[in-house]
Amino acid sequence: MIELAILGALKERPMHGYELKKRLSSMLGHFWQISFGSLYPALKRLEANDAIEKAYTVKEKTRNRYVYRITEKGNELFDKMISEPGTSAEIADSEKFNLRMAFFRYMEPEARLWTLERRRAYLQEKLNEMKSLKRSSKERDADTYRAGLFRHRIEIAEADISWLNELIERERQQINLEQKKTERKKRKKSRKEVDKFGLKADEAEGKVSATNI
Secondary structure: OOHHHHHHHHOOEEEEHHHHHHHHHHHHHOOOOHHHHHHHHHHHHHHHHOOEEEEEEEEEEEEEEEEEEEOOHHHHHHHHHHOOOOHHHHHHHHHHHHHHHHHHOOOHHHHHHHHHHHHHHHHHHHHHHHHHHHHHHHOOOOOHHHHHHHHHHHHHHHHHHHHHHHHHHHHHHHHHHHHHHHHHHHHHHHHHHHHHHHHHHHHHHHHHHHHHH
C-alpha cells in the first residue's frame, strides 16, 4: 500500500524523499505513519519498475537530494492499483481503507460507491455484534471503565456509519446526475440524426420533383 501512497503523492508534483515523507504525513499522518526505513526501499522498488524516475537534484545544505517524478508507467500502475476492488481484509482494515479513500478522486464513481457500501456493511455487522455483546454482558460486567470503553466503540462505529451514509448518498446523486447527462446527450444526438435524415429525404424528394418537371 505504500507504493500506492507514493504514486498518489507524486501525481501532484515531483518531490524528493524528505519532502515526500512530509507530504504523506500531512495527507495521511493522522491515521498512517510512514518512516524513512519503509519509504526509501519503496522508492527503489518503484524506480526499478520504471514507475518513477529521478527528474533532477536539489542541493539542501551539504547534500544533494534526488527529486522523483511519476512516469507514464507509474500513472498506469497507480490507476490499476486504485481501481482494483479492495479485498475483504483491506475493507476491514481502517488504515488501508483510509489510504485508498485519500485518493478517491482518482476512482470512478461506481468504484467509490461499491467500496463505501462494502465498508458500511462491514461496520454495520461489527456494530450489531457489539450491541449484542453489550446486551448479554450488561448485567455481568460491573467494570465501569470497560463498559465505558465498549460504549465508546459503539458510538464511533455509529458515527462512521452515519458519515458513510452521507458519502454514499452523495455518490449516488452524482452517478444519477451523470447518467441523466449521458441520456440527454444521446437524445440530442438522436434528434440531430433524425433531422439530418429528414433533411436528406427532403432534398432527395426535391430533386425528384425537379426532374419530373
